[in-house]
Amino acid sequence: MVLQTVFRAVITGAPGSGKGTMSSRIVRSFGLKHLSSGDMLRAIIEAKTDLGVLMKSCIDQGQLVPDDVISRLVLSSLRGLEQSSWLLDGFPRTVAQAEALDSVYDVDSVINLDVPFQTIRERLTSRWVHLPSGRVYNIDFNPPKRPGLDDVTGEPLVQRDDDRPETVSRRLKGYERQTQPVLEYYRSKGVLETFSGTETNKIWPHVHAFLTRKIPGNQQAVGKA
């Protein structure tokens, strides 16, 4: 018998549902490697390449970037992590992306954060990010220790161009049209686990309990919920 030692998970949900926030808790407690497609794209944009300029125009308009571009990017990053347990955040966002991932790896669990759109709209107007690390703050929920500055580096925080209210509305519509079908895709494979609520602090203990059961041997669980 071959014992499975790695655990491959996806975290999904509408923009602003708390994927990044939840991912940092999961990484802290279970030691999975975290890959965020949004962080990867923002790093490419920062590098100001031609590809970055193209990606920025998609993102600023509240649209998804092309499937082939993001799939190539994410799958090539995963290639370096063959022996590691990982958590993919923000990918796949379309059925075509899910199929591309599926052709290379079996996903063990998909954690779906189900948060009402009204809650999301309120949150995103007060989201601040540290672009180089992807650390995320919120004026009301988890403010930085010093206003406007990243806790770890002291560097300035920024608001994302795509968090403007009209762009958020477009992203939420795009989510319903393009990403919700991915939930059905994973439900039919029996790996979808949905967590509903309006507060990350209340959802987290349920996610923690679920992963404690799911992660093989669970030697990785180093923290408490």
Ligand SMILES: Nc1nc2c(ncn2[C@@H]2O[C@H](COP(=O)(O)OP(=O)(O)O)[C@@H](O)[C@H]2O)c(=O)[nH]1
């Ligand atoms: N008020 C409030 N804000 C939250 C909560 N959970 C996350 N946030 C904030 O909501 C925003 C979106 O969360 P994020 O993790 O970036 O979501 P993602 O877009 O799905 O990755 C960020 O500013 C978070 O700090 C919560 O329970 N309550």
Ligand SMILES: Nc1ncnc2c1ncn2[C@@H]1O[C@H](COP(=O)(O)OP(=O)(O)O)[C@@H](O)[C@H]1O
């Ligand atoms: N898997 C993906 N497919 C296509 N576009 C993506 C993908 N991941 C991220 N993007 C682009 O980057 C933007 C920001 O992504 P992300 O940081 O994950 O947003 P959020 O945290 O608000 O859900 C998305 O609105 C989209 O334009």
